[in-house]
Amino acid sequence: MALDRTDVEKIAHLARLATEESELPGYADDLSNILKLVEQMDAADTANVEPMAHPLDMAQRLREDEVTEENQREHFQNIAPQVESGLYLVPKVIE
Template sequence: MALEHADVLRAAHLARLGLDESEAAHYLDDLGRILEMVDQLQGLDTEGVAPLAHPLDATQRLRADEVTETDQRDTFQRCAPAVENGLYLVPRVVE
């Protein structure tokens, strides 16, 4: 499945990675070769094979509904780039 310049830009946008045109061109080349390698998968007949999401056939364990966490806002916000009045700040979001 051939990769195009627009695919790289689209992925970069979805992943919120700033790329300029020349970087995009560079990644297009790399990603194209990686996908070419990955495309070997298409040659394998997997009819009737169930996808495997986890290596062990384990099932989800459930947690009792208990409040176990206490307020650690100050600790957590010490590593935050911008906070005010306990809120994380980001550039204005327009709805």
């Protein structure tokens, strides 16, 4: 499927990426080429084939409900762009 500029803008929004007007044609071409490659999948007969989500046939492991990790808030917030009183700061969301 060939994508146009509007498609790219829509996808970029879904992916939370900002795109410059000048980048749109390049992305449209590249993404269309990749999709052309991907669409070779159409030739595969997958009737009655179970989808494989994961390489190993395994069930999700469960463990005892015990505390295993300590609170390390200060340690983790050392690398945050902006924090105040133990909270991550972002631009105002609610007026």
